Amino acid sequence: MSPTLQQCQQLVDDWIQTVGVRYYSELTNTAVLMEEVGEVARIMARLYGDQSFKKSDEAYDLADEMADVLFVLICLANQTGIDLTAAFAKNMDKKTGRDKERHANNAKLRREA
Numbered sequence: 001m002s003p004t005l006q007q008c009q010q011l012v013d014d015w016i017q018t019v020g021v022r023y024y025s026e027l028t029n030t031a032v033l034m035e036e037v038g039e040v041a042r043i044m045a046r047l048y049g050d051q052s053f054k055k056s057d058e059a060y061d062l063a064d065e066m067a068d069v070l071f072v073l074i075c076l077a078n079q080t081g082i083d084l085t086a087a088f089a090k091n092m093d094k095k096t097g098r099d100k101e102r103h104a105n106n107a108k109l110r111r112e113a
Contacts (some may be wrong), residue, residue, distance in 0.1 A: 005084045012074045029076050036068040 004009060016023055024032065030062050043060045045051045053060075103109055 005088060007086060008070075009074055009078055012071060013078050016075065016078075023079050024077055026076060026079050029072055029079065031070040033069065033076065034063065036072055039065045040069060 016024060023029065039061070042057070043062050046053050046057060046060075047062070074084065075085075076082075
């Protein structure tokens with residue numbers, strides 16, 4: 001069974017307390033998050049965009065890079081007291097209410113038969 005967001009938050013906190021020694025500062029973790037997102041962007045630009053891989057790019061692992069982003073995001077949530085489960089549910093409700101008709105009526109999103 002896959003861990004819930006709440007369990008992921010606890011797993012990360014347990015890891016930080018036992019292996020990581022302590023959390024980096026929130027500002028450092030924000031910078032680390034941007035670095036990790038950049039690594040995902042680099043791979044995406046090469047896999048799905050117009051850039052080609054260099055020799056140094058050949059050993060990529062997109063899933064691992066996305067997991068790095070999630071890990072640091074969870075660190076920041078833990079540091080700032082955010083319950084990601086509640087925040088995600090609230091955000092999905094917001095998106096559903098705001099975007100339901102807008103997306104349904106967007107001709108650019110319609111699939112061609």
